[in-house]
Amino acid sequence: MKNLIIKAKETHSLTKEEIIALLQDESINEDLLKAADEVREKYIGNAVHLRGLIEFTNICKRNCLYCGLRRDNDNLKRYRLSEEEIIDFATKAVEYGYRSIVLQGGEDDYFTVERLTSIIKKIKALDVALILSIGERSYEEYKALKEAGADRYLIRIETTDTALYEELDPGMSHENRKQCLRNLKEIGYEVGSGSLVGLPGQTVESLADDILFFKEIDADMVGIGPFIPNEDTPLKDASVEGHFTLALKVMAITRLLMPTLNIPATTAMESLNKNGRVMALQSGANVVMPNVTEGEYRKLYALYPGKICISDTPAHCRGCISGKIQGIGRTISTTTGSHKDQMSMHKE
Ligand code: 5AD
Numbered sequence: 001m002k003n004l005i006i007k008a009k010e011t012h013s014l015t016k017e018e019i020i021a022l023l024q025d026e027s028i029n030e031d032l033l034k035a036a037d038e039v040r041e042k043y044i045g046n047a048v049h050l051r052g053l054i055e056f057t058n059i060c061k062r063n064c065l066y067c068g069l070r071r072d073n074d075n076l077k078r079y080r081l082s083e084e085e086i087i088d089f090a091t092k093a094v095e096y097g098y099r100s101i102v103l104q105g106g107e108d109d110y111f112t113v114e115r116l117t118s119i120i121k122k123i124k125a126l127d128v129a130l131i132l133s134i135g136e137r138s139y140e141e142y143k144a145l146k147e148a149g150a151d152r153y154l155i156r157i158e159t160t161d162t163a164l165y166e167e168l169d170p171g172m173s174h175e176n177r178k179q180c181l182r183n184l185k186e187i188g189y190e191v192g193s194g195s196l197v198g199l200p201g202q203t204v205e206s207l208a209d210d211i212l213f214f215k216e217i218d219a220d221m222v223g224i225g226p227f228i229p230n231e232d233t234p235l236k237d238a239s240v241e242g243h244f245t246l247a248l249k250v251m252a253i254t255r256l257l258m259p260t261l262n263i264p265a266t267t268a269m270e271s272l273n274k275n276g277r278v279m280a281l282q283s284g285a286n287v288v289m290p291n292v293t294e295g296e297y298r299k300l301y302a303l304y305p306g307k308i309c310i311s312d313t314p315a316h317c318r319g320c321i322s323g324k325i326q327g328i329g330r331t332i333s334t335t336t337g338s339h340k341d342q343m344s345m346h347k348e
């Protein structure tokens, strides 16, 4: 099995069967995570990119069985930030030194292209990279948002298992999800995808497919998060056992296969393990997305339970995460952390 890790480290290529073997073998975990850390350092260095995350609406027209924002969850107070609030949080994020901003929300049709265009233009005037994470939209809408100034787009595939996806995301089409990813690439966004690890009914074969899928679509970013059952959803009784370690391993193999990729240490990882983001940063990750939403909204953006930082201020999180990053000998990036720049940096 050690030979497989060496092969992945040197060739950045593994077959599906080899990925499955690595995911199933618990005895190699330490070596695997370490190899991913070494590949990260060799290709993209020690800098960690910080992206200020604004959770601007918890209203969602979808009904994903795993997610607390699903439309049938009546047990959640809903909110939408005003344009002024969004710009205020973005302005403060820039003051904290963040060079990129993520606008994330449920699929909320109130935010039309027109409303988003106005917000995007104001944020872009702050001289940051702007990343959207607002779900499925038409080709024309994606194009208009790109023309308004958005640089990157995050949309997880969640799982490459079509039947599982369509069972867990009722009314949604897996084909359309993949089409969204193709459209975004074609329009010229840097594209982020990713998946949930530990979904009920998910197989290790499909996790291997997820990793190969990220490579196939030539993703620029990949966010891997453990699935955490939410009390207010139909999957409330699902298990959480083993999800953290498995998510770390999926992330590490993704790094071995895609050495210059942007990989966040996800918030969900830290929600399951109090040192989760640092462990992720030492197993292949190179990005953290500190929350810059203020006040009660943080708590209301309730995807899953145990979400970190819900009572903390953006300033506190900035100090907290900087300390953790520097505490493990890493530095805070001063660039916007674009994948294209990272690829050319390695070629030099
Ligand atoms: N546990 C972990 N992650 C979740 N997400 C939604 N619900 C959960 C959950 N219960 C993730 C999805 C989505 C992102 C916004 O949050 O992967 O893409």
Ligand code: SF4
Pocket: 060, 061, 062, 063, 064, 067, 068, 069, 070, 071, 105, 106, 107, 135
């Ligand atoms: Fe909506 Fe996204 Fe949650 Fe699905 S995962 S219910 S699309 S916020």
Ligand code: FES
Pocket: 290, 308, 309, 312, 316, 317, 318, 320, 321
């Ligand atoms: Fe929010 Fe540590 S990053 S408290």
